[in-house]
Amino acid sequence: MSLKIVEKHISEETVGVELQGALDSDTAPDLEHWLESAVTPDTRVVAFNMAGVTFISSAGLRVIFKTLKQMKARGGQVSVSQMSRGVRKVFEIVKVMPDLTVFASQAEMDDYLEAIQKREQD
Amino acid sequence: MKITIRPQDTTASILQRVQEQCPMVGRHEERFIDCCTIIDEFHANMREHVAPKCHDFEWHLSVTCSDRGITLVFQYHGPCFDPTQSPDIEPQPIELRRIGGLGLAIISQLSDSMDYVYENGLNTLTIDLQVTGGTKEDPTCH
Numbered sequence: 167m168s169l170k171i172v173e174k175h176i177s178e179e180t181v182g183v184e185l186q187g188a189l190d191s192d193t194a195p196d197l198e199h200w201l202e203s204a205v206t207p208d209t210r211v212v213a214f215n216m217a218g219v220t221f222i223s224s225a226g227l228r229v230i231f232k233t234l235k236q237m238k239a240r241g242g243q244v245s246v247s248q249m250s251r252g253v254r255k256v257f258e259i260v261k262v263m264p265d266l267t268v269f270a271s272q273a274e275m276d277d278y279l280e281a282i283q284k285r286e287q288d
Numbered sequence: 289m290k291i292t293i294r295p296q297d298t299t300a301s302i303l304q305r306v307q308e309q310c311p312m313v314g315r316h317e318e319r320f321i322d323c324c325t326i327i328d329e330f331h332a333n334m335r336e337h338v339a340p341k342c343h344d345f346e347w348h349l350s351v352t353c354s355d356r357g358i359t360l361v362f363q364y365h366g367p368c369f370d371p372t373q374s375p376d377i378e379p380q381p382i383e384l385r386r387i388g389g390l391g392l393a394i395i396s397q398l399s400d401s402m403d404y405v406y407e408n409g410l411n412t413l414t415i416d417l418q419v420t421g422g423t424k425e426d427p428t429c430h
Contacts, residue, residue, distance in 0.1 A: 188328075191328055220321070227390070255322075260390065
C-alpha cells in the first residue's frame, strides 16, 4: 500500500496536496521529500486532503507536525480535511489538533482557501 | 500462525501477509485500521531502535481474530524492554515527547490492553483490540 501524492496547485502562498494510501514509516519520507520541493519561501499555507489516507502512524504525523512548525514560524498555517475516524483518532492521541485548521469536507477547505486567496489579492 | 518479519520488509507487505493469514481481520474494519498503525509503529521501533542497520534481525507477529476483536502478539529476542512501564505511554503534547516515544504512546492508546512478558531473552508483547472498545478513556475525566 504505497502513498500517492497529488499536488493541487492553489496559489503562490498555498500548497494543496491530496494524499491516497498509507502514511506510515515507509511512505512518510516520500511526503517529506515532496514537501521539501513543493514548499517555497513564499508558502504560508499547506492544505492536506486526507480523504484517501487509509491509516497514519507517528512517522506521518511527524511530517505534518514538522510542516506545521515551519508554517507557524512564518505566520502561516496547516489545514487538514476529510480525515477518516481512524486517522482522526491518531491525531487526537498526540494532541496536535488544536494547532491545525481542520475541515470536515473538501468544500469547507475550498471556501477557506478561497478566502485566503482573496486576501492575498487584496 | 507466526509471521516472520525482517527490517527490510515494508509495512505494506506485512499487512498483506496478515490479511492473507487471517482474513477475518477485515470484518473488524475500524479495529483493523488501528492494527495497521500499531504494526507500523512496532516495525519502525524494531528498525530504528532495537536493531538499526541489522538486516539479519527477525521479529515475529501472530494475529488472531474472533467476534470479540483482534489480538496481536509481537515477539523478538533482545534486551528486556517493557513498553507498558515506559513513561512515553502517558498522554502529552507531541512537542514534549522524546524521539521514539510517540509510537509507544500511539500503540498504548489504540489498544484495549497490553501485556508484556520477558522470558529466556524473548520479549513478548500481547495487544488486544476489542470490537466494542475504542481508545481508552481519559482518566482525568472521572
